[in-house]
Amino acid sequence: MLIGMTYDLKDDYLAAGYPLEAVAEFDSLITIDAIDDSLRLLGYETIRIGNIKALVAFLAQGNRCDLVFNIAEGLHGLCREAQIPALLDAYEIPYVFSDSHILAVTLHKGMTKAVVREQGVPTADYFVIHDEEEIERVDLPFPLFLKPVGGGTGMGISANSIVRDKIALSYVAKLLLAEFRQPVLVETYLDGREFTVGITGTREGARAIGVMEIVVDPSCDLGVYSYKTKQEYLDFAKYHLVGGEVALECEKVALSAWNALGCRDGGRIDVKMDSLGRVNFLEVNPLAGLNPVDSDLPILCRKAGISYHELITRIMDSALLRMGKARSRCIS
Structure with a gap:
Protein backbone atom coordinates (compact mmCIF):
# COMPACT_ATOMS: atom_id res chain seq x y z
CA MET A 1 0.00 0.00 0.00
CA LEU A 2 1.34 3.43 -0.99
CA ILE A 3 0.68 6.12 1.61
CA GLY A 4 1.04 9.76 0.70
CA MET A 5 2.01 12.21 3.43
CA THR A 6 0.57 15.73 3.45
CA TYR A 7 1.76 18.37 5.88
CA ASP A 8 2.76 22.01 6.28
CA LEU A 9 6.48 22.28 6.96
CA LYS A 10 7.11 25.16 9.36
CA ASP A 11 10.56 26.02 7.98
CA ASP A 12 9.13 26.62 4.49
CA TYR A 13 6.69 29.24 5.77
CA LEU A 14 9.24 30.93 8.03
CA ALA A 15 11.59 31.20 5.07
CA ALA A 16 8.76 32.85 3.11
CA GLY A 17 8.47 35.53 5.80
CA TYR A 18 5.49 34.38 7.85
CA PRO A 19 5.63 35.29 11.58
CA LEU A 20 6.29 32.52 14.08
CA GLU A 21 2.86 32.58 15.75
CA ALA A 22 1.10 32.35 12.36
CA VAL A 23 2.80 29.01 11.68
CA ALA A 24 2.82 27.70 15.26
CA GLU A 25 0.68 24.68 14.34
CA PHE A 26 2.88 23.64 11.41
CA ASP A 27 5.27 20.72 11.61
CA SER A 28 8.99 20.19 11.72
CA LEU A 29 11.00 17.54 9.91
CA ILE A 30 11.25 15.71 13.24
CA THR A 31 7.51 15.01 13.07
CA ILE A 32 7.51 14.07 9.38
CA ASP A 33 10.46 11.73 9.86
CA ALA A 34 8.86 10.07 12.91
CA ILE A 35 5.55 9.39 11.14
CA ASP A 36 7.36 8.18 8.01
CA ASP A 37 9.56 5.83 10.05
CA SER A 38 6.53 4.30 11.79
CA LEU A 39 4.62 3.82 8.55
CA ARG A 40 7.60 2.13 6.92
CA LEU A 41 8.11 -0.06 9.99
CA LEU A 42 4.52 -1.19 9.49
CA GLY A 43 5.46 -2.28 5.98
CA TYR A 44 3.97 0.58 3.96
CA GLU A 45 5.57 2.40 1.07
CA THR A 46 5.43 6.17 1.61
CA ILE A 47 5.73 9.28 -0.48
CA ARG A 48 6.16 12.75 0.99
CA ILE A 49 3.88 15.17 -0.84
CA GLY A 50 3.78 18.28 1.36
CA ASN A 51 1.25 21.11 1.52
CA ILE A 52 -1.92 21.72 -0.48
CA LYS A 53 -0.13 23.35 -3.42
CA ALA A 54 2.20 20.37 -3.63
CA LEU A 55 -0.80 18.04 -3.50
CA VAL A 56 -2.52 19.94 -6.34
CA ALA A 57 0.60 19.52 -8.48
CA PHE A 58 0.93 15.86 -7.47
CA LEU A 59 -2.65 15.08 -8.52
CA ALA A 60 -2.54 17.22 -11.66
CA GLN A 61 0.41 15.17 -12.88
CA GLY A 62 -1.75 12.05 -12.67
CA ASN A 63 -0.15 10.68 -9.52
CA ARG A 64 -2.25 8.71 -7.03
CA CYS A 65 -1.79 6.84 -3.74
CA ASP A 66 -3.88 4.34 -1.81
CA LEU A 67 -4.23 6.42 1.35
CA VAL A 68 -3.08 9.82 2.60
CA PHE A 69 -1.75 10.41 6.10
CA ASN A 70 -2.79 14.03 6.41
CA ILE A 71 -1.59 16.35 9.17
CA ALA A 72 -1.73 19.61 7.17
CA GLU A 73 -3.24 22.48 9.15
CA GLY A 74 -3.64 24.89 6.22
CA LEU A 75 -3.04 28.62 6.34
CA HIS A 76 -5.96 30.69 5.11
CA GLY A 77 -9.61 30.83 6.19
CA LEU A 78 -11.73 29.00 8.73
CA CYS A 79 -11.82 25.91 6.48
CA ARG A 80 -8.04 25.68 6.31
CA GLU A 81 -7.85 22.26 7.98
CA ALA A 82 -10.52 20.93 5.61
CA GLN A 83 -8.84 22.00 2.38
CA ILE A 84 -6.68 18.93 1.73
CA PRO A 85 -9.39 16.46 2.85
CA ALA A 86 -11.91 18.17 0.55
CA LEU A 87 -9.51 17.89 -2.37
CA LEU A 88 -8.91 14.23 -1.58
CA ASP A 89 -12.68 13.68 -1.39
CA ALA A 90 -12.98 15.06 -4.93
CA TYR A 91 -10.39 12.54 -6.14
CA GLU A 92 -11.90 9.70 -4.06
CA ILE A 93 -8.65 9.12 -2.22
CA PRO A 94 -9.14 7.98 1.41
CA TYR A 95 -7.21 9.65 4.20
CA VAL A 96 -6.44 9.31 7.88
CA PHE A 97 -8.26 11.42 10.50
CA SER A 98 -11.57 13.27 10.35
CA ASP A 99 -13.30 14.14 7.09
CA SER A 100 -13.50 17.57 5.47
CA HIS A 101 -16.92 18.40 6.90
CA ILE A 102 -15.87 17.63 10.47
CA LEU A 103 -12.60 19.54 10.15
CA ALA A 104 -14.47 22.59 8.84
CA VAL A 105 -16.90 22.54 11.77
CA THR A 106 -14.39 21.80 14.52
CA LEU A 107 -11.95 24.55 13.58
CA HIS A 108 -14.69 27.03 14.55
CA LYS A 109 -14.80 26.77 18.33
CA GLY A 110 -18.23 28.38 18.55
CA MET A 111 -19.85 25.97 16.10
CA THR A 112 -18.13 23.09 17.86
CA LYS A 113 -19.61 24.11 21.21
CA ALA A 114 -23.06 24.45 19.61
CA VAL A 115 -22.88 20.87 18.30
CA VAL A 116 -21.69 19.28 21.55
CA ARG A 117 -24.18 21.27 23.65
CA GLU A 118 -27.02 20.14 21.38
CA GLN A 119 -25.92 16.56 22.08
CA GLY A 120 -25.99 17.11 25.84
CA VAL A 121 -22.24 17.46 26.42
CA PRO A 122 -21.54 19.99 29.20
CA THR A 123 -19.69 23.11 28.04
CA ALA A 124 -19.40 26.65 29.36
CA ASP A 125 -21.88 29.33 28.23
CA TYR A 126 -20.53 31.32 25.31
CA PHE A 127 -21.06 34.03 22.72
CA VAL A 128 -19.35 34.59 19.37
CA ILE A 129 -18.36 38.16 18.48
CA HIS A 130 -18.17 38.72 14.71
CA ASP A 131 -17.47 42.46 14.71
CA GLU A 132 -17.00 45.35 17.13
CA GLU A 133 -20.72 46.20 17.12
CA GLU A 134 -21.50 42.82 18.70
CA ILE A 135 -19.31 43.38 21.76
CA GLU A 136 -22.16 45.19 23.51
CA ARG A 137 -24.40 42.15 23.01
CA VAL A 138 -22.30 39.93 25.28
CA ASP A 139 -24.52 39.12 28.26
CA LEU A 140 -22.53 36.67 30.34
CA PRO A 141 -21.32 36.98 33.93
CA PHE A 142 -17.70 37.98 34.51
CA PRO A 143 -15.01 36.74 34.53
CA LEU A 144 -14.93 35.73 30.86
CA PHE A 145 -12.33 34.09 28.62
CA LEU A 146 -11.64 35.31 25.06
CA LYS A 147 -9.84 33.63 22.16
CA PRO A 148 -10.00 33.52 18.34
CA VAL A 149 -12.59 31.01 17.11
CA GLY A 150 -10.15 29.36 14.71
CA GLY A 151 -6.84 29.46 16.54
CA GLY A 152 -4.70 26.55 17.64
CA THR A 153 -1.57 25.94 19.73
CA GLY A 154 -2.65 28.75 22.05
CA MET A 155 -2.73 31.36 19.28
CA GLY A 156 -4.23 34.59 20.58
CA ILE A 157 -4.33 33.33 24.16
CA SER A 158 -2.47 35.16 26.94
CA ALA A 159 -3.02 36.48 30.46
CA ASN A 160 -5.22 39.14 28.83
CA SER A 161 -7.66 36.42 27.72
CA ILE A 162 -9.27 36.51 31.17
CA VAL A 163 -11.42 39.66 31.37
CA ARG A 164 -13.22 40.84 34.48
CA ASP A 165 -15.21 43.85 33.32
CA LYS A 166 -16.74 45.48 30.24
CA ILE A 167 -13.76 47.74 29.62
CA ALA A 168 -11.36 44.78 29.42
CA LEU A 169 -13.88 42.81 27.35
CA SER A 170 -14.09 45.58 24.76
CA TYR A 171 -10.33 46.12 24.67
CA VAL A 172 -9.36 42.46 24.26
CA ALA A 173 -12.16 41.67 21.79
CA LYS A 174 -11.16 44.57 19.53
CA LEU A 175 -7.51 43.54 19.76
CA LEU A 176 -8.25 39.94 18.74
CA LEU A 177 -10.64 40.96 15.95
CA ALA A 178 -7.99 43.24 14.46
CA GLU A 179 -5.01 40.93 14.87
CA PHE A 180 -6.52 37.62 13.78
CA ARG A 181 -9.27 38.88 11.43
CA GLN A 182 -11.75 36.26 12.56
CA PRO A 183 -14.58 36.05 15.11
CA VAL A 184 -13.81 35.90 18.82
CA LEU A 185 -15.18 33.27 21.19
CA VAL A 186 -16.29 34.58 24.58
CA GLU A 187 -16.84 31.95 27.29
CA THR A 188 -17.74 31.91 30.94
CA TYR A 189 -14.36 31.45 32.58
CA LEU A 190 -13.78 28.01 34.09
CA ASP A 191 -11.38 28.31 37.02
CA GLY A 192 -10.90 24.62 37.83
CA ARG A 193 -8.38 21.95 36.82
Missing part, protein backbone atom coordinates in the same frame (compact mmCIF):
# COMPACT_ATOMS: atom_id res chain seq x y z
CA GLU A 194 -7.56 21.48 33.12
CA PHE A 195 -7.05 18.16 31.32
CA THR A 196 -6.48 16.78 27.87
CA VAL A 197 -7.83 13.36 26.85
CA GLY A 198 -6.13 11.33 24.15
CA ILE A 199 -8.46 9.32 21.92
CA THR A 200 -7.96 6.78 19.15
CA GLY A 201 -10.63 5.07 17.09
CA THR A 202 -13.91 5.95 15.43
CA ARG A 203 -17.54 5.83 16.67
CA GLU A 204 -18.11 2.72 18.80
CA GLY A 205 -14.41 1.87 18.41
CA ALA A 206 -13.26 5.14 20.00
CA ARG A 207 -11.28 4.70 23.21
CA ALA A 208 -9.60 7.09 25.63
CA ILE A 209 -5.91 6.25 25.89
CA GLY A 210 -5.21 8.47 28.88
CA VAL A 211 -6.14 11.61 30.77
CA MET A 212 -3.39 14.14 31.44
CA GLU A 213 -3.69 17.14 33.74
CA ILE A 214 -2.03 20.35 32.63
CA VAL A 215 -0.64 22.49 35.46
CA VAL A 216 0.72 25.89 34.46
CA ASP A 217 3.09 27.94 36.59
CA PRO A 218 1.13 31.05 37.64
CA SER A 219 4.22 33.16 36.94
CA CYS A 220 3.59 32.63 33.23
CA ASP A 221 0.50 34.42 31.86
CA LEU A 222 -1.25 34.08 35.23
CA GLY A 223 -1.37 30.30 34.86
CA VAL A 224 -3.18 30.36 31.51
CA TYR A 225 -2.25 27.58 29.05
CA SER A 226 -1.31 30.22 26.50
CA TYR A 227 0.74 30.47 23.33
CA LYS A 228 3.78 31.47 25.41
CA THR A 229 3.23 28.63 27.88
CA LYS A 230 2.98 26.05 25.11
CA GLN A 231 6.12 27.34 23.40
CA GLU A 232 8.03 27.27 26.71
CA TYR A 233 6.31 24.29 28.31
CA LEU A 234 9.51 22.85 29.75
CA ASP A 235 9.82 25.92 31.96
CA PHE A 236 6.19 26.69 32.75
CA ALA A 237 3.98 23.59 32.39
CA LYS A 238 3.78 20.26 34.18
CA TYR A 239 1.86 17.24 32.90
CA HIS A 240 0.48 14.47 35.11
CA LEU A 241 -1.57 11.39 34.28
CA VAL A 242 -4.69 11.15 36.43
CA GLY A 243 -6.88 8.19 37.34
CA GLY A 244 -9.89 7.34 39.43
CA GLU A 245 -13.23 9.14 39.28
CA VAL A 246 -11.70 12.30 37.85
CA ALA A 247 -10.27 10.40 34.88
CA LEU A 248 -13.51 8.52 34.31
CA GLU A 249 -15.52 11.76 34.22
CA CYS A 250 -13.03 13.38 31.85
CA GLU A 251 -13.15 10.33 29.56
CA LYS A 252 -16.96 10.33 29.60
CA VAL A 253 -17.18 13.98 28.54
CA ALA A 254 -14.38 13.61 25.99
CA LEU A 255 -15.77 10.50 24.29
CA SER A 256 -19.28 12.00 24.21
CA ALA A 257 -17.91 15.08 22.47
CA TRP A 258 -15.70 13.03 20.11
CA ASN A 259 -18.66 10.97 18.91
CA ALA A 260 -21.10 13.89 18.86
CA LEU A 261 -18.74 15.66 16.45
CA GLY A 262 -18.05 12.55 14.36
CA CYS A 263 -14.27 12.64 14.78
CA ARG A 264 -12.18 9.76 13.46
CA ASP A 265 -9.02 7.75 14.07
CA GLY A 266 -7.18 9.84 16.65
CA GLY A 267 -6.89 13.20 18.37
CA ARG A 268 -7.45 15.04 21.63
CA ILE A 269 -10.31 16.56 23.58
CA ASP A 270 -9.53 19.30 26.10
CA VAL A 271 -11.76 19.58 29.17
CA LYS A 272 -11.78 21.80 32.23
CA MET A 273 -13.54 21.84 35.58
CA ASP A 274 -15.66 24.70 36.84
CA SER A 275 -15.54 26.01 40.41
CA LEU A 276 -17.73 23.09 41.57
CA GLY A 277 -15.48 20.44 40.03
CA ARG A 278 -17.81 19.66 37.11
CA VAL A 279 -16.00 18.65 33.91
CA ASN A 280 -16.80 20.75 30.84
CA PHE A 281 -15.86 20.30 27.19
CA LEU A 282 -13.33 22.97 26.20
CA GLU A 283 -12.28 22.20 22.63
CA VAL A 284 -11.33 19.42 20.25
CA ASN A 285 -8.17 18.82 18.25
CA PRO A 286 -9.02 16.30 15.49
CA LEU A 287 -5.58 16.93 13.92
CA ALA A 288 -3.57 16.68 17.11
CA GLY A 289 0.12 17.51 16.94
CA LEU A 290 2.32 14.45 16.45
CA ASN A 291 5.77 15.79 17.23
CA PRO A 292 7.26 12.80 19.09
CA VAL A 293 8.87 15.05 21.71
CA ASP A 294 6.81 18.20 22.18
CA SER A 295 3.18 17.49 21.24
CA ASP A 296 0.59 16.83 23.96
CA LEU A 297 -0.74 13.57 22.50
CA PRO A 298 2.66 11.82 22.27
CA ILE A 299 3.59 13.20 25.71
CA LEU A 300 0.37 11.71 27.12
CA CYS A 301 1.08 8.39 25.39
CA ARG A 302 4.60 8.21 26.83
CA LYS A 303 3.25 8.77 30.31
CA ALA A 304 0.64 6.04 29.69
CA GLY A 305 3.29 3.56 28.50
CA ILE A 306 2.27 3.75 24.83
CA SER A 307 5.10 4.13 22.33
CA TYR A 308 4.97 6.58 19.46
CA HIS A 309 4.95 3.68 17.03
CA GLU A 310 1.99 2.09 18.82
CA LEU A 311 0.11 5.41 18.61
CA ILE A 312 0.61 5.59 14.84
CA THR A 313 -0.39 1.91 14.59
CA ARG A 314 -3.67 2.54 16.42
CA ILE A 315 -4.44 5.55 14.22
CA MET A 316 -3.77 3.51 11.09
CA ASP A 317 -5.84 0.57 12.37
CA SER A 318 -8.83 2.86 12.79
CA ALA A 319 -8.44 4.29 9.29
CA LEU A 320 -8.01 0.88 7.71
CA LEU A 321 -11.03 -0.49 9.57
CA ARG A 322 -13.14 2.32 8.09
CA MET A 323 -11.80 1.40 4.65
CA GLY A 324 -12.50 -2.29 5.16
CA LYS A 325 -8.80 -3.15 4.96
CA ALA A 326 -6.71 -5.44 7.14
CA ARG A 327 -5.26 -4.02 10.32
CA SER A 328 -1.68 -2.77 10.49
CA ARG A 329 1.06 -5.20 11.39
CA CYS A 330 3.09 -3.78 14.27
CA ILE A 331 6.67 -5.09 14.04
CA SER A 332 8.34 -2.84 16.64
